[in-house]
Amino acid sequence: MNKGELITRVSDMLSISNSEAERAVSGTLEAMEGALAKGDKVTLTDFGTFEVKQRAGRTGRNPQTGEAVEIAPKRVVTFRPGKGLRAAVNEK
Numbered sequence: 001m002n003k004g005e006l007i008t009r010v011s012d013m014l015s016i017s018n019s020e021a022e023r024a025v026s027g028t029l030e031a032m033e034g035a036l037a038k039g040d041k042v043t044l045t046d047f048g049t050f051e052v053k054q055r056a057g058r059t060g061r062n063p064q065t066g067e068a069v070e071i072a073p074k075r076v077v078t079f080r081p082g083k084g085l086r087a088a089v090n091e092k
Contacts, residue, residue: 036077046084053078 001009011021032042033045033051057073067079081089 006021044082046082048079048081051078051080052076 007018007021007025010016010025011018011081014021015022035042036050036052039052041052052075054076058071060067060069060071061067
C-alpha cells in the first residue's frame, strides 16, 4: 500500500472526500516526522513504536575494490511492532 492507496482507504472508511483524507494523512505523517526529528518516540498503541537511535560509525568495505571505507555515525529510525499489529499479521 502506498500513500495514495492509504488516502483512498481512509476516505472510504470515514466517508470523507479524498482531499480531506489527504490532509488528515499528511498532517499525521508530518506530526510524526517532526516528533522523530526532535528525537521523541512516537507510540501508537497496539500498532507499534517509532524511535530514533544512534548508529555508531564503523569501517566498511567497498564491494568492488575491497578497499576499507569509513562509514560515519548517523541517526536512524527504528520500528517495533505492537501486540495488536503482531497478532493481526499472524492471523493471516
